[in-house]
Amino acid sequence: MFDNQTKTNSYYFFLFWQLCIMVILHEKVWKNCLQVIRDNISPNSFATWFSPIKAVQLKNNILTLQVPSQFFYEWLEEHYIDLLKKTIKKELGPEGRLEYSIVMDSSSGGKNSGPFTVHAPTLNKKALKNPPVSMPLDLNKGKSIPNPFVIPGLKKLNIHPQLIDSYNFDNFVQGDCNRLARSAGLAVGQNPGKTSFNPLLIYSVNGLGKTHLAHAIGIEVKNNFPEKTVLYVSAEQFTNQFIDSVRNQNQNDFIHFYQMIDVLLVDDVHCLAGKEKTQDVFFHIFNHLHQNGKQLVITSDTPPVEMSGIEQRLLSRFKWGLTTDLQVPDYETRMAILQKKMYNDGMEIPGEVVDLIATRITTNIREMEGALISILAHSSINQKEITPALAVKVIDNYVKTSPREITIEFIQKMVCEYFSIPLEKINSRTRKREIVQARQLAMFFSKNYTKSSLATIGSRCGNKDHATVLHACKTVKNLIDTDKSFRRYADELESMIKVKL
Ligand code: ADP
Ligand code: MG
Numbered sequence: 069m070f071d072n073q074t075k076t077n078s079y080y081f082f083l084f085w086q087l088c089i090m091v092i093l094h095e096k097v098w099k100n101c102l103q104v105i106r107d108n109i110s111p112n113s114f115a116t117w118f119s120p121i122k123a124v125q126l127k128n129n130i131l132t133l134q135v136p137s138q139f140f141y142e143w144l145e146e147h148y149i150d151l152l153k154k155t156i157k158k159e160l161g162p163e164g165r166l167e168y169s170i171v172m173d174s175s176s177g178g179k180n181s182g183p184f185t186v187h188a189p190t191l192n193k194k195a196l197k198n199p200p201v202s203m204p205l206d207l208n209k210g211k212s213i214p215n216p217f218v219i220p221g222l223k224k225l226n227i228h229p230q231l232i233d234s235y236n237f238d239n240f241v242q243g244d245c246n247r248l249a250r251s252a253g254l255a256v257g258q259n260p261g262k263t264s265f266n267p268l269l270i271y272s273v274n275g276l277g278k279t280h281l282a283h284a285i286g287i288e289v290k291n292n293f294p295e296k297t298v299l300y301v302s303a304e305q306f307t308n309q310f311i312d313s314v315r316n317q318n319q320n321d322f323i324h325f326y327q328m329i330d331v332l333l334v335d336d337v338h339c340l341a342g343k344e345k346t347q348d349v350f351f352h353i354f355n356h357l358h359q360n361g362k363q364l365v366i367t368s369d370t371p372p373v374e375m376s377g378i379e380q381r382l383l384s385r386f387k388w389g390l391t392t393d394l395q396v397p398d399y400e401t402r403m404a405i406l407q408k409k410m411y412n413d414g415m416e417i418p419g420e421v422v423d424l425i426a427t428r429i430t431t432n433i434r435e436m437e438g439a440l441i442s443i444l445a446h447s448s449i450n451q452k453e454i455t456p457a458l459a460v461k462v463i464d465n466y467v468k469t470s471p472r473e474i475t476i477e478f479i480q481k482m483v484c485e486y487f488s489i490p491l492e493k494i495n496s497r498t499r500k501r502e503i504v505q506a507r508q509l510a511m512f513f514s515k516n517y518t519k520s521s522l523a524t525i526g527s528r529c530g531n532k533d534h535a536t537v538l539h540a541c542k543t544v545k546n547l548i549d550t551d552k553s554f555r556r557y558a559d560e561l562e563s564m565i566k567v568k569l
Pocket of ligand 1: 240273280
């Protein structure tokens with residue numbers, strides 16, 4: 069029989085032993101990983117990015133690494149995640165996973181805290197990276213490589229695709245306004261260079277989704293064909309790179325660089341207008357890619373027939389494939405876009421406010437999203453509830469409206485709907501208090517928002533004379549100044565009327 073003391077001792081010994089195993093295990097696993105990593109990266113990078121890492125725990129097949137800062141974490145995720153994941157899986161099997169413990173300095177924490185750590189998962193983003201490609205670049209010339217997206221390797225180059233991962237097809241709401249462009253884009257994304265949509269040219273006015281769709285195509289290609297080299301570039305970036313290459317006398321590198329791309333997405337091609345040399349080089353790149361079965365996707369603000377300042381031979385190339393436009397979305401699509409955005413960003417905004425945005429901003433999705441975010445910001449900064457009145461105020465900053473005609477009938481309808489009273493009541497001779505108030509409000513807003521005379525307003529609101537209308541307006545003003553709840557009614561009604569302007 070063991071006495072109690074012996075039992076306790078052996079229990080502590082057991083704990084100690086477990087602890088030793090755990091310490092040994094995670095350190096051992098990490099040590100093995102480091103050996104592989106060391107063989108795969110330069111000694112400099114190893115010293116900078118891997119020596120400071122400490123393995124702190126191995127639990128449920130999750131290896132936790134402690135890193136010295138948030139920046140460090142982001143850098144590892146950006147540059148070494150593939151290598152890290154591979155080595156960890158090699159050590160721990162397919163279930164092996166990685167987590168971080170990030171040391172934060174006190175400035176980012178509470179008042180008197182010293183350094184503390186936070187946990188962070190590895191971001192499970194689908195890698196939107198291009199595989200390295202060989203390029204006939206003479207790196208020994210000592211000149212800088214003309215492309216800011218190129219990271220020189222020993223023999224190979226990594227071309228950064230410049231894709232924004234949230235601009236994917238899942239987040240691109242379908243509607244009548246974009247049906248053809250969207251499905252053509254999807255077809256291209258699933259079969260780049262193999263459809264007759266080459267080039268695929270998408271045009272529209274500002275803020276209707278050209279850039280989003282171009283990225284979505286690129287992302288779709290990367291999802292289906294990770295080995296393909298995709299590049300998104302705005303025509304402006306393209307121009308600037310070209311100018312740089314002229315300055316650095318390495319135009320050939322510039323052209324070679326673009327000739328290696330499998331799917332080239334050129335945004336806002338109308339920006340090439342009047343830039344003959346850039347158009348020239350783009351023409352050659354276009355031809356080379358097209359002849360080699362590579363995919364081109366182009367966006368612009370007008371269809372090719374209306375593009376001015378672009379060479380004819382380039383325009384005729386644009387017409388080879390499919391030209392399709394994005395139109396202004398209808399109300400349902402606008403609502404769906406707003407709801408998607410709110411869902412993705414975890415926003416909560418009352419339905420009537422979302423409806424207000426979709427009703428009020430009709431021609432530009434970017435403005436619509438801007439208004440949504442701005443309403444949220446206003447409410448959280450000023451600690452105000454999100455009301456239709458607040459929304460209207462914010463929306464006003466986003467739309468340059470030319471006021472539309474508002475009629476007495478429209479105002480009456482609005483007021484009656486607001487107070488849930490039948491329309492005919494307002495025109496009856498009844499003197500019931502709530503009806504009188506509604507009638508007076510209708511008169512007040514009719515005076516402020518229509519060009520009708522007091523006499524006309526009176527005659528249409530229960531057959532009253534102009535003095536009654538004048539009296540009604542004074543009464544409403546008084547009540548707005550003195551009665552809080554009345555002011556709220558008036559404010560809300562006014563917002564609703566303004567929305568329809
Ligand atoms: P453009 O390039 O035509 O000016 P963008 O592609 O920049 O327009 O789109 C403006 C904003 O509207 C972006 O935030 C984009 O995500 C959003 N957007 C446009 N169309 C849609 C859509 N069909 N579904 C969801 N969001 C959209
Ligand atoms: Mg754009």
